[in-house]
Amino acid sequence: MSFAQTLRCRKCGQEYPLQPMNVCDFCLSPLEVSYDYQAMAKAISRDKLSQGPRSMWRYRDLLPAEDEEVDIGTGFTPLVKANNLGRELGLEQLYIKNDCLNPTYSFKDRPVSVAASKAREFGFDTLACASTGNLAASVAAHAAKAKMKAYVFVPADVEPGKLVGAAIYNPVLITVNGSYDDVNRLCAKVTQKYKLGFININLRPYYAEGSKTLGYEVAEQLGWRAPDCVVAPAASGLLFTRIWKALDELAMLRLIEPANTHMFVSQAAGSSPIVNAFEAGSHHVNPVVPSTIVKSIAIGNPTDGYYALRVARQSGGGACAVTDDEAITGMKLLAQSEGIFTEAAGGVVVSALKKLAATGAIKHQELTVAFITGAGPRTQDILASTVQPVATEPNLESLEKVLSLPGQTDTKGYANKDRGD
């Protein structure tokens, strides 16, 4: 049984029954799931949650799913104490939430798992999304698991190689001849006309709820407390706002002390409408045309931009944009300090974290969690030009020469040289 009650407009408060619907009929603002928190508080406890499965579904009571979930083994990813990176940045208590380790290598498995579960409850036999990467893979994988059909819409200029991560699950891949805006429009029309569970259109309120599990997990993994600071990436702003909502809910349910977490949003400078609004002191997020290599968070007109902005301000947090070069530097820094290979969005988080620590926005003793939400191998092409192997002939003299090694002696005391055998 779920404690979800209604869909509620985030702007005007208008309520609707739980159904496939994402926008308020009155003010055209996004809808979100509202719950009976009093009943929920009576039903859950730290002990009960801790005894649940080691997956995102241990938090089932805080999610809107009624029936059996569509689960491919998502969640309960490691929260790593990042001592090496922390020393580098001057942060004593730095943790990395490594959400690269989900089944399709990104945090998208969390929201998609909830959306796919609700799609099945609503009687849909087909899932759909518009994506060039992580979301496409996750939707296709969940459809495969649930034995549902999947349609993935893609702008025609996306290289076929980028679609392998989705194609392996055998969805219907549809390339659309037109701009990203044309794809947006086509998808809206398709959802109006056909009975599809479109993940980030008519299922969006449920999709959003899955991202809360990131916040729940971090609090539990920290021993039931909220971090002092969070640094997370933003595309539509959904993930960022739901981490905050998760901490807020846990505090409201008295599972943690009141959350005073400072929320810092990070974006790529070539697609940073939320950071722009924060820095301008604006209440409105003006759309931009994205121009960045950080494709997984390149959204110019973010649905939850206004709400992400509000969370950053109200929590006493901040906003930080980094260049594409800084994003790549951040990817390398994380890999070379903590052994975690993230996609470029993670590089944005690490470089933003570095700037925020350097300016004192995040203080050295504050318990800080950086959210790394996608793995690097899917987009390793952006790093190809930085790979510079050292070439050697197959003998020790050549190797020592190219590595500038002095001649060494081996354990038997012989001069260490190539004996030609």
Added chain:
Amino acid sequence: MAKRQVMFTFPPELVREPIIYNLSLQFKVVTNIRRADISEDKGWVVLELEGDEKDIERSIAWLTQKGIRVDPATGDVVEG
């Protein structure tokens, strides 16, 4: 008849022009404003357009050509 939920973002130099009025005069499109925030130097309006699909497309092309940005009211659908 088709409906389209959109957001217009006005540059400062067009804030004082009766753009939405002119849009209705020039095209057979009904404009239904739901939210808006206009000041002397900037502005945005969230509204629903209703009319023939071709008229809606033509009206959006006309707005874009005048320098007004038109986005889906629901935000971008294409994600990474």
